[in-house]
Amino acid sequence: MLTQQEIMMIIEGLRDTLIIVGLSTLFGYLLGLPLGIILAVTDKDGIKPNRIIYKILDLVTNILRSFPFIILLVVLIPVTRAIVGKSYGTGATIVPLVVAAAPFIGRMVESSLKEVDKGVIEAAQSLGAGNGTIIFKVLLAEARTSLLVGATIAFGTILGYSAMAGAVGGGGLGSIAIRYGYNRFQPQILWPSVIILILLVQLFQILGMRISGKLDRRKK
Amino acid sequence: MSENIIEIKDLNKSFVSEKGHVEALKNVTIGIKKGDIYGIIGLSGAGKSTLVRCINLLERPTSGKVIVGGKDLMELNDRQLRSERRKIGMIFQHFNLLMQRSVIDNVAFPLEIAGKSKKEARKKALEYLEAVGLSEKAAAYPAQLSGGQKQRVAIARVLASKPEILLCDEATSALDPQTTKSILTLLKEINEKYGITIVVITHEMSVIREICSQVAVLDHGELVESGSVEELFRNPKTEEAKRLVYSGSTHVLSMTSKKVVRVFFNGQDSYEPTIGNIILETSTPINILYANTENVNGNAVGEMLLQLPDDVEKADRFIRYFEEKGLNPKEVKYDADSAGNNDDN
Ligand SMILES: Nc1ncnc2c1ncn2[C@@H]1O[C@H](COP(=O)(O)OP(=O)(O)O)[C@@H](O)[C@H]1O
Ligand SMILES: [Mg+2]
Numbered sequence: 101m102l103t104q105q106e107i108m109m110i111i112e113g114l115r116d117t118l119i120i121v122g123l124s125t126l127f128g129y130l131l132g133l134p135l136g137i138i139l140a141v142t143d144k145d146g147i148k149p150n151r152i153i154y155k156i157l158d159l160v161t162n163i164l165r166s167f168p169f170i171i172l173l174v175v176l177i178p179v180t181r182a183i184v185g186k187s188y189g190t191g192a193t194i195v196p197l198v199v200a201a202a203p204f205i206g207r208m209v210e211s212s213l214k215e216v217d218k219g220v221i222e223a224a225q226s227l228g229a230g231n232g233t234i235i236f237k238v239l240l241a242e243a244r245t246s247l248l249v250g251a252t253i254a255f256g257t258i259l260g261y262s263a264m265a266g267a268v269g270g271g272g273l274g275s276i277a278i279r280y281g282y283n284r285f286q287p288q289i290l291w292p293s294v295i296i297l298i299l300l301v302q303l304f305q306i307l308g309m310r311i312s313g314k315l316d317r318r319k320k
Numbered sequence: 321m322s323e324n325i326i327e328i329k330d331l332n333k334s335f336v337s338e339k340g341h342v343e344a345l346k347n348v349t350i351g352i353k354k355g356d357i358y359g360i361i362g363l364s365g366a367g368k369s370t371l372v373r374c375i376n377l378l379e380r381p382t383s384g385k386v387i388v389g390g391k392d393l394m395e396l397n398d399r400q401l402r403s404e405r406r407k408i409g410m411i412f413q414h415f416n417l418l419m420q421r422s423v424i425d426n427v428a429f430p431l432e433i434a435g436k437s438k439k440e441a442r443k444k445a446l447e448y449l450e451a452v453g454l455s456e457k458a459a460a461y462p463a464q465l466s467g468g469q470k471q472r473v474a475i476a477r478v479l480a481s482k483p484e485i486l487l488c489d490e491a492t493s494a495l496d497p498q499t500t501k502s503i504l505t506l507l508k509e510i511n512e513k514y515g516i517t518i519v520v521i522t523h524e525m526s527v528i529r530e531i532c533s534q535v536a537v538l539d540h541g542e543l544v545e546s547g548s549v550e551e552l553f554r555n556p557k558t559e560e561a562k563r564l565v566y567s568g569s570t571h572v573l574s575m576t577s578k579k580v581v582r583v584f585f586n587g588q589d590s591y592e593p594t595i596g597n598i599i600l601e602t603s604t605p606i607n608i609l610y611a612n613t614e615n616v617n618g619n620a621v622g623e624m625l626l627q628l629p630d631d632v633e634k635a636d637r638f639i640r641y642f643e644e645k646g647l648n649p650k651e652v653k654y655d656a657d658s659a660g661n662n663d664d665n
Contacts, residue, residue, distance in 0.1 A: 223416035223474075226376055227430040227481055228406035230398075237429070242420050317461040318419045 102288060109276060110292055116190050117272035117300070121259050124194050128201030128254065135161065135202060136209020137235060143214070147221060147231050157206075164203040169261050172196050173268050193262060193270035201258050208250035212243040245312040252308025256301045263297060273297055325485065325517050326352040326375060331384035333370050333541075344370040345381070346541045352534070354484075357511050357518045359532035359549065361525065361564055367541040368521045372487050375519065376408040377401060389484060406434070409478030409516075413490035415470040417462040423473050424449065424458040430481035448476040452506060468499035475506060479514070486510065489521045504530045525564055529553070529614050529621075537561045553621055554584060565623075566610075579628045579635055583647040585613050586621050595624070598641045604629050606638065625652065 102110075139157055142150040167175075173196045177187045180195040216239050224238045240247070263274025273293045281290020333345040344367045352358045362368050373379035374386055377393050386393045393404060417426050424445050431441035449455045452472040462470055471491060478486060488507065492500040508531050511518050520532055528535050528549060536546035539560040545552065556562045566582075585594075599605060606626050613622025628635040642649035 217416065217419075219412055219414055219416040220418060222378060223410070223412065224418075224429070225378060226405060226408070226410040226487075227433060227477070228402040229433050230402055233433055237432070238418065242418060244420060316420075317422075318463045 102292070106289060110273070110289070110296070113271075113273040113276040113293060114296055114300075117259070117262060117274070117297070120190055120193050120197065120262050120265075120270070120272050121255065124197035124201055124258050124262070125251070125255050127194065127198040128205050128258065129251070131198065131202035132205025132254075133209055135206030136213065137239070139206060139210040140213035140239065141231070141235065143210075145218070147225075147234055161203040161206055164199065165207070167200070169196070169200050169264055170267075172200055173265060188269035190271035193265045193272065197258055197261055197265060200261055201254060204257065205250070205254050208254065209247065212246035212250055213239045215246055216242045245316040245318075248308055248312035248315065252305055252312075255304050255308070259297065259301055259304075323353060324351040325354040325389055326350070326519070327385070327387040328371075328375070329385040329387070331371070331374060331386070332382045333367075333374060333379065334382050344541050345374070348384070348538075348541075348543045350536055350543065350546065352517060352519060354517055355511070355515055356534055357508070357520060357532045359520045359522065359528040359535040360538055361522055361528050361535060362538035362560075363564075364523055366538045368523075368538055369489055371538065372410075372489050372519060372521050375485075375487055376405050376410060378410075406430070406481045407483050408485045408487060409481060409483035410487040410489065411471065411474045411478055411491045413493045415462070415467070415474045415494075417470055417473055417477075419462050421461075422458070423454065423460050423462065423465070426462065426473055427476045427480050430477060434481065445476070445480060448480045449473075451479060452476045466499075467495050468503060471495065471499075471503050472506065475503075475510070479510070483516060486516050486518045487521070488518065490523070491520070492527060493522070493524070500527070501530070507531060526612070526614075529612075537564060550586075550621060553623070554586070579630075580609065580625055580652045581628060581639060581642070581649045582623055582625050582652050583642050583649045584621075584623050585647065594645055594647070595626070598638060601641075602634065602637060604631075604634050604638075 135157065139154065139161070140146055141148050142154040142157075144151070144154075146154075164172075176196045176199060179199075180192050181187045183195055184191045186192055220242060221234060221238055224234050229238070262270065262272055263277065266272060266275030266278050269275070273296060277290050277293035277297075280286045281293065328348060328350045331345050331348040332343070335342045335344055348367075348371060350358075350360075360368055360371060370379055374381050375388065377386065381394070388404065388408060391404060393401060396404060418429065421429070424442055427445035427448050428436075428438070428441035431444055432438065436444065446455060446458060449458055452475050454469060454472050454476065457465060457469060457473075462473065465473065486507075491507075492503050495503060504527065507518055507520075510516055511531075518531075520527060522528060532549050534547070535549050535552050537544050537552070537558065537560055539558075544558045545556070545561045552561060553565060556565045595606075595608070606628055608624055609627050610625040611622070613624070626638075628638050639649050
């Protein structure tokens with residue numbers, strides 16, 4: 101069985117994972133939410149179409165999205181070092197995760213906002229609503245359940261990426277699973293780490309769906 | 321200055337898309353007087369929605385002028401346009417309520433836009449909900465309401481921005497006849513109580529007949545006929561207008577080959593059992609193919625299509641009777657080619 105020390109290590113790994121994934125999701129949204137809003141607003145049937153802005157952001161988003169995450173990790177090492185001061189550990193994992201997550205989140209936000217009924221937007225415009233009002237009180241408010249489902253997916257994806265980051269010196273459960281489970285072949289550490297990761301994804305999935313279901317007023 | 325609250329001059333609108341070039345509106349000129357209920361009727365695709373969306377510039381015309389309340393809307397900047405739009409309410413076929421907001425918060429929405437606090441907005445909103453008879457649904461969400469109730473909420477929401485004009489784009493087209501009637505009654509009330517000028521867009525003649533005083537007929541982007549509703553019903557001049565006025569009857573006509581006359585009612589004639597009397601008198605049954613007699617602005621007007629007996633003498637007897645009664649009978653020639661064109665609704 102696991103020693104006291106190993107259990108402590110797994111618990112610390114869980115804590116680090118939650119910090120990494122939580123912060124990455126947070127910063128990911130700090131960048132991805134505005135990105136998604138601008139994409140939805142400037143697209144040709146958005147509320148303020150702008151071909152140039154849309155094309156540029158669209159291209160950048162696509163390029164970042166098509167980078168394999170493992171390559172992004174390596175490419176970003178100098179950037180990570182510049183921001184965090186070192187290229188390994190918990191803090192250092194967050195930088196590539198945010199860079200990978202932001203365009204992904206941006207796309208999900210864009211598609212959520214584009215689901216909002218054009219007629220409702222038009223009704224708001226006919227009432228004299230400006231673009232700011234429409235973004236906050238119509239687009240984001242009407243799309244909230246879809247946005248929340250998106251956030252659940254983002255969280256799960258970032259969690260998966262964070263495990264991968266463990267392979268190149270990141271912190272958290274993924275790193276433990278790789279270091280002990282794979283490099284030193286200790287299945288008694290590998291499996292608990294993997295199972296905790298799976299449970300974590302499940303937990304957030306269920307939680308996210310519940311909350312978004314509760315928030316949805318479209319049902320009778 | 322003219323007395324028209326809405327003045328549309330030489331309006332053109334064309335759409336350019338991958339499929340090609342569509343001229344949705346061609347040289348449309350309309351003047352709408354303050355306080356009127358003005359109908360715009362046409363078949364689907366005629367350009368009605370485009371026209372009404374040009375009145376609040378949701379759609380920017382390709383050329384022409386849109387003057388509302390004396391202001392040339394195309395000259396305004398964004399901020400000025402938004403403030404003018406608050407005076408031009410709009411309701412839609414599919415209601416377009418905010419689905420994630422409660423009924424009261426939907427009505428409060430334009431008040432929030434106008435800068436009222438949430439609390440103040442809600443208080444005012446409740447008054448408007450009362451005005452449309454829905455205050456008990458304040459806490460409900462739109463998904464829990466029937467179509468007619470949703471349209472009432474949309475009307476309360478529009479009233480909350482204190483408009484001078486209300487544009488209705490097929491506002492009753494998604495509703496059953498009963499509900500349609502109650503919404504039209506509400507619109508009429510609003511027109512009278514608040515003095516709001518109403519523009520009604522529809523493909524249904526019955527809607528025009530029910531509440532409009534003036535009407536314009538739109539066909540393939542062109543305004544082909546306009547004038548008072550009574551005049552249009554009594555004497556439609558253009559092919560398109562005739563087709564719309566008799567839209568219900570052409571179908572019926574295609575089923576018969578016998579002699580058919582159209583009779584008109586106006587004033588008290590509608591209240592007499594005119595048709596019943598002649599049937600009793602001659603003890604010959606006639607077939608009512610189509611009837612549409614209704615109350616237009618206090619006058620009973622309407623028309624019927626009657627299939628007369630095959631017997632020429634008896635048929636003549638009926639025609640003479642209708643002439644005596646001032647029903648202006650006209651024999652209807654059925655044109656097989658134009659009959660199928662009205663299956664739009
Ligand atoms: N955004 C658009 N892009 C291209 N064509 C359009 C657009 N909006 C309307 N049209 C075209 O303009 C014509 C009039 O449409 P519309 O005003 O919706 O008619 P109606 O409301 O009378 O049914 C139609 O041929 C329609 O296809
Ligand atoms: Mg339309």
